[in-house]
Amino acid sequence: MGLRMPLSDMFSGFADVETVSAGTTVFTQGDAGTTMYVVKNGNLTVSIDGKQVATLRDEDIFGEMSLIDRSPRSATVTAVSDCTLVPLDEKRFLFLVHEAPYFSLDVMKVMADRLRVMNRLL
Amino acid sequence: MGLRMPLSDMFSGFADVETVSAGTTVFTQGDAGTTMYVVKNGNLTVSIDGKQVATLRDEDIFGEMSLIDRSPRSATVTAVSDCTLVPLDEKRFLFLVHEAPYFSLDVMKVMADRLRVMNRLL
Numbered sequence: 001m002g003l004r005m006p007l008s009d010m011f012s013g014f015a016d017v018e019t020v021s022a023g024t025t026v027f028t029q030g031d032a033g034t035t036m037y038v039v040k041n042g043n044l045t046v047s048i049d050g051k052q053v054a055t056l057r058d059e060d061i062f063g064e065m066s067l068i069d070r071s072p073r074s075a076t077v078t079a080v081s082d083c084t085l086v087p088l089d090e091k092r093f094l095f096l097v098h099e100a101p102y103f104s105l106d107v108m109k110v111m112a113d114r115l116r117v118m119n120r121l122l
Numbered sequence: 123m124g125l126r127m128p129l130s131d132m133f134s135g136f137a138d139v140e141t142v143s144a145g146t147t148v149f150t151q152g153d154a155g156t157t158m159y160v161v162k163n164g165n166l167t168v169s170i171d172g173k174q175v176a177t178l179r180d181e182d183i184f185g186e187m188s189l190i191d192r193s194p195r196s197a198t199v200t201a202v203s204d205c206t207l208v209p210l211d212e213k214r215f216l217f218l219v220h221e222a223p224y225f226s227l228d229v230m231k232v233m234a235d236r237l238r239v240m241n242r243l244l
Binding site: 048049051053064065068069071074075094097098101104105107108109111112113114115116118119121122 | 170171173175186187190191193196197216219220223226227229230231233234235236237238240241243244
């Protein structure tokens with residue numbers, strides 16, 4: 001299955017990128033929030049209860065869990081370098097799921113990766 | 123978002139269900155495998171390294187990770203009761219992702235649930 005396509009291509013027409021400076025916390029574990037993000041460029045860390053569980057880089061996505069199930073943020077995400085992020089709100093997310101099946105597959109792939117990482121941490 | 127729809131409705135026309143007896147292992151951690159399953163009815167357990175991490179019941183799905191990323195099974199799934207399962211191979215899975223966006227959302231919802239469970243086990 002061609003599960004990965006360049007997400008940056010998919011979102012190249014999205015003008016409303018967010019730039020965050022190195023050291024900035026994008027969101028904090030426990031926060032409410034329904035926006036997910038695609039990393040256009042930059043590096044970030046993902047921490048749960050103060051423990052770093054993952055790093056993020058270009059083309060990665062994060063924040064999809066709260067968008068999908070409306071629960072609080074499960075982790076804290078902090079920019080390690082200056083980053084450019086593409087925010088996807090619920091409307092844009094649902095549009096992509098309906099119109100771009102490969103986007104759905106990409107989100108599932110990322111979640112499967114994460115589940116395997118979590119399994120190893122058990 | 124109407125993220126959950128009755129999966130049993132979606133698959134009611136699928137004739138090729140599998141029946142497994144109580145006590146049967148559907149698949150074992152580390153196995154190769156590219157089929158996911160929808161639980162039409164029954165109860166199963168999910169174990170990683172011999173530790174039970176989840177239970178499954180009607181409408182749940184499992185086995186999606188190996189289908190998505192072609193990696194070995196991340197867990198062992200065992201039927202607790204007699205079960206009826208709907209197997210989805212890659213072809214059927216991709217058809218659903220393309221034609222039934224709510225199926226994708228449902229898979230993502232299940233994976234988000236699982237990630238939150240794993241986070242709590244950290």
